[in-house]
Amino acid sequence: MKTLVGLTGGIGSGKTTIANFFKELGVPIYIADTEAKALMNRSKVIKRKLIALFGDNAYQNEKLNRDFLSKQIFNNKDLLQKMNAIVHPKVASHFKRWVKKQEAPYVISEAAILFENGSYKKYDYIITVTAPEEVRLKRVMSRDNSSKEKVKSVMNNQWKDEEKIKLSDYVIQNINLEEAKAQVLQIHQNLLQKLQKD
The missing domain is CATH 3.40.50.300 (P-loop containing nucleotide triphosphate hydrolases)
Known part of the structure; x- marks a missing residue:
């Protein structure tokens, strides 16, 4: 292990x-924030769920609309938690796969x-x-x-x-x-x- x-x-x-x-x-080193952003742009499942949560403005030209999202979750803990519930499990499973490939102690x-x-x-x-x-x-x-x-x-x-x-x-x-x-x-x-x- x-x-x-x-x-x-x-x-x-x-x-x-x-x-x-x-x-x-x-x-x-695994930078969770960087990987989360990459997955939010790459994963079709995350994309679909975020659009369902925030509306079509969540993405612009196929890219995550970070300014729009940060305005939405600014001071709104409920939306922030919902977004994290979509993204974090995906990041966690990506991390598990990454760990398996590492050789260091x-x-x-x-x-x-x-x-x-x-x-x-x-x-x-x-x-x-x-x-x-x-x-x-x-x-x-x-x-x-x-x-x-x-x-x-x-x-x-x-x-x-x-x-x-x-x-x-x-x-x-x-x-x-x-x-x-x-x-x-x-x-x-x-x-x-x-x-x-x-």
Whole structure:
């Protein structure tokens, strides 16, 4: 059985940066968000269900209309949950197939809402990436050209760091890149030691 490690953290915590540090160490990385977007464009089943849920505007020129969708689910938890119920099971089965092809001692799945959707229970270890709220706000506003209000609304839909930390095996403070990289290396070595014992 392949060891599964979940990597999570609130919006703007720098999960992808941390995932890339693990990738540099040869760890296979599955970015759930990227795969979800690809599947939303590729899967006929998802397409049909999303059009049924959001109407014909869900897709434009055969491509997912992300602006339209994010406006629909902005501040609408019910629609967000319905959309996740369509997309997440497909991503989960895609992930299972991907894991089977990997050779490394452990793999990492990077996902924003591991705790929120209960999928954290499927992992052997959980790594949570944290950063102060002000830092995260600045990162996301400059990265996505988003308003403070919009970023805050996403944050409010996610668990607080304190809640995540209680259920995590490892926590990476991602403020200084060099320090974060050192933490990644430590965790990597720690995991490899644990897996040798098993």
